[in-house]
Amino acid sequence: MTDRAMVDGVSPPRFSVPLELRAVAITLALGVLGYTLFPDDLAFLTRLISITLLVLSLDLVTGYCGVATLGHAAIYGVSAYVVGNACLAGHSDPLLLLLVGAVAGAVMGLVSGVLVTRFKGLPQLVLSIAVGQLVAALANKLSSLTGGSDGLSGISPGRVFGVYAFDMYGRTGYVFSVAVLMVVFVVLLRIVHSPFGLLCQAIKDDSLRARMIGARVYPRLVLMYGVSGVVGGIGGALNAINTGVVGLDSIGFERSAEALVMLVLGGAGSLWGALIGSIVFQVFEHYVSAANPFHWMTMVGALLIAVVLFAPKGLVSLGGLLAGRTASVMRRRP
Amino acid sequence: MSRPLLELRNVSMSFGGMRVNDDISFSIGKGERVALIGPNGAGKTTLVNVISGDLTPSQGAVHLAGVDVTALPISDRVDAGLIRTFQITRLFKSLTVAQNVALAVMQRKGLTRSMFSCPMDRPDVRREWERALGTLGIAHLADRQVSQLAYGQQRLLDLAIGLALEPKVLLLDEPAAGVPSEESSKIIEAIDRLPSDIAVLMIEHDMDLVFKFARRVLVLANGKLIFQGDPAEVTHHQEVRRAYLGSYADARHAS
Ligand SMILES: Nc1ncnc2c1ncn2[C@@H]1O[C@H](COP(=O)(O)OP(=O)(O)OP(=O)(O)O)[C@@H](O)[C@H]1O
Ligand SMILES: [Mg+2]
Numbered sequence: 001m002t003d004r005a006m007v008d009g010v011s012p013p014r015f016s017v018p019l020e021l022r023a024v025a026i027t028l029a030l031g032v033l034g035y036t037l038f039p040d041d042l043a044f045l046t047r048l049i050s051i052t053l054l055v056l057s058l059d060l061v062t063g064y065c066g067v068a069t070l071g072h073a074a075i076y077g078v079s080a081y082v083v084g085n086a087c088l089a090g091h092s093d094p095l096l097l098l099l100v101g102a103v104a105g106a107v108m109g110l111v112s113g114v115l116v117t118r119f120k121g122l123p124q125l126v127l128s129i130a131v132g133q134l135v136a137a138l139a140n141k142l143s144s145l146t147g148g149s150d151g152l153s154g155i156s157p158g159r160v161f162g163v164y165a166f167d168m169y170g171r172t173g174y175v176f177s178v179a180v181l182m183v184v185f186v187v188l189l190r191i192v193h194s195p196f197g198l199l200c201q202a203i204k205d206d207s208l209r210a211r212m213i214g215a216r217v218y219p220r221l222v223l224m225y226g227v228s229g230v231v232g233g234i235g236g237a238l239n240a241i242n243t244g245v246v247g248l249d250s251i252g253f254e255r256s257a258e259a260l261v262m263l264v265l266g267g268a269g270s271l272w273g274a275l276i277g278s279i280v281f282q283v284f285e286h287y288v289s290a291a292n293p294f295h296w297m298t299m300v301g302a303l304l305i306a307v308v309l310f311a312p313k314g315l316v317s318l319g320g321l322l323a324g325r326t327a328s329v330m331r332r333r334p
Numbered sequence: 335m336s337r338p339l340l341e342l343r344n345v346s347m348s349f350g351g352m353r354v355n356d357d358i359s360f361s362i363g364k365g366e367r368v369a370l371i372g373p374n375g376a377g378k379t380t381l382v383n384v385i386s387g388d389l390t391p392s393q394g395a396v397h398l399a400g401v402d403v404t405a406l407p408i409s410d411r412v413d414a415g416l417i418r419t420f421q422i423t424r425l426f427k428s429l430t431v432a433q434n435v436a437l438a439v440m441q442r443k444g445l446t447r448s449m450f451s452c453p454m455d456r457p458d459v460r461r462e463w464e465r466a467l468g469t470l471g472i473a474h475l476a477d478r479q480v481s482q483l484a485y486g487q488q489r490l491l492d493l494a495i496g497l498a499l500e501p502k503v504l505l506l507d508e509p510a511a512g513v514p515s516e517e518s519s520k521i522i523e524a525i526d527r528l529p530s531d532i533a534v535l536m537i538e539h540d541m542d543l544v545f546k547f548a549r550r551v552l553v554l555a556n557g558k559l560i561f562q563g564d565p566a567e568v569t570h571h572q573e574v575r576r577a578y579l580g581s582y583a584d585a586r587h588a589s
Binding site: 190191193194195196197198199201202204205206208209210211212213214215216220227269 | 386388407408409412413417418420424425426427428429433434436437438440441442445446447448449450451452453454495499
């Protein structure tokens with residue numbers, strides 16, 4: 001492998017199909033595993049997937065671009081509200097609703113990106129919080145659109161492909177969500193390995209150095225924010241589609257902060273890290289809060305401290321955790 | 335000498351009240367090899383920061399191939415072929431060695447908009463980053479993370495990124511400083527073999543290297559350009575000697 005670069009131009013392509021196939025295989029396996037472990041609680045799993053998309057979305061800007069944000073749920077929440085309204089207005093095709101969510105997310109992402117990536121460090125963080133709070137406050141005020149503190153309810157999406165109805169057990173919703181996650185994950189793997197993705201990481205590492213190779217930093221960051229918005233928007237859409245309700249909790253500060261905690265837990269700057277962090281956190285929360293409703297936050301805190309102490313780069317850095325994460329994948333930092 | 339590739343007109347740079355570059359003018363033509371020397375803190379790196387666009391001069395103008403670029407962003411200057419390296423290595427540490435250089439190649443070729451393809455392995459791109467790594471003898475490190483490199487190897491990579499950008503004007507800030515001799519000979523070799531038509535301005539403390547490399551020397555002391563001319567003359571120049579002895583200020587009082 002190390003000698004490969006010296007061989008003249010005839011070595012195998014660096015971006016090989018197996019990486020994507022592996023991602024498909026792993027998400028499918030996780031989907032089946034989830035179904036076997038929680039057959040009676042598919043609602044929990046679909047919610048988990050929806051939040052996972054938010055965490056992946058956050059990873060794109062925080063992990064890959066180094067943007068500090070505590071307002072990312074604005075993207076997720078706005079998209080959920082837009083999708084909810086679209087469905088209530090009679091546009092109930094689930095794929096159409098996903099598209100609506102993606103577009104709403106992209107718009108929110110671009111707007112946030114334009115504002116937030118102008119700044120750096122603490123001002124950036126504060127601005128992201130301000131944007132998030134502003135959007136949450138608007139959601140509360142514009143009750144004709146959002147239902148205010150009651151939220152939107154009665155969202156009932158149509159059949160997937162006109163065939164598979166969303167059933168009361170949540171099976172359709174679950175399969176639908178796993179499929180969406182799989183597609184998004186594979187596309188994101190591609191994006192983070194593309195020249196655009198590499199350039200974003202380069203900007204995160206050293207933005208002056210990136211400028212000195214000719215990069216236009218600001219437009220790149222805004223664009224990545226847009227991509228992140230699409231992903232977060234799809235997450236929000238899944239939330240609305242699967243639960244049938246959208247409330248203020250999906251847009252608030254706590255949702256943003258929780259997503260950041262999950263990302264740090266799993267490992268920012270790695271899509272696998274976002275996936276692992278989101279799953280571990282939510283499964284942990286699910287079990288522990290059921291077993292001990294009063295102290296579960298304490299235990300989550302303890303888990304986080306342990307991770308920060310022993311694996312500061314997140315669970316993903318513990319290496320070989322996930323099947324198929326070979327040394328070569330490590331080097332490529334998916 | 336035809337129209338200069340790089341020209342500084344009365345450039346001054348102040349931080350607060352401190353003048354770090356004071357009314358500096360010079361020009362460098364196609365194919366020229368110029369050394370910029372001067373004691374520590376003379377303002378050499380600051381001057382490179384001004385030329386490359388990291389700093390906007392308080393006064394004066396920077397011209398690139400006849401065009402005033404003083405108000406242009408860094409990226410436009412890079413597009414025009416003005417490339418620099420750093421005194422303290424700056425690399426993309428979450429990328430591999432190959433990715434560091436390939437990104438420079440792809441940026442130059444306008445491929446970094448691409449979101450889905452991976453042109454890093456396209457033969458024309460690959461040939462270029464492999465050549466840049468090969469020139470500096472670090473092709474065998476292509477798949478390493480930057481964090482795994484020794485400091486000397488990082489210096490080589492910093493220069494490799496510069497070469498991959500195909501400079502027309504190359505600014506080198508002490509490229510061989512702090513580098514073990516094995517690697518510094520690689521760096522010197524690479525600088526020797528630069529395409530003959532590009533203009534190079536090199537900051538360097540090692541006078542042997544300066545004599546070997548430069549046909550013209552600029553001396554900066556206390557922010558002022560106190561000498562510019564033949565390397566053979568520089569050691570005999572009174573003011574330069576004083577500057578290096580640290581008594582420049584005293585000498586000025588006396589005169
Ligand atoms: N951003 C800045 N803000 C304030 N002062 C600065 C800044 N950059 C440089 N200086 C000051 O300007 C002076 C010149 O610094 P500079 O780095 O240009 O010197 P140099 O000639 O490159 O020195 P060396 O040989 O040590 O690299 C120093 O006194 C330094 O402290
Ligand atoms: Mg310096």
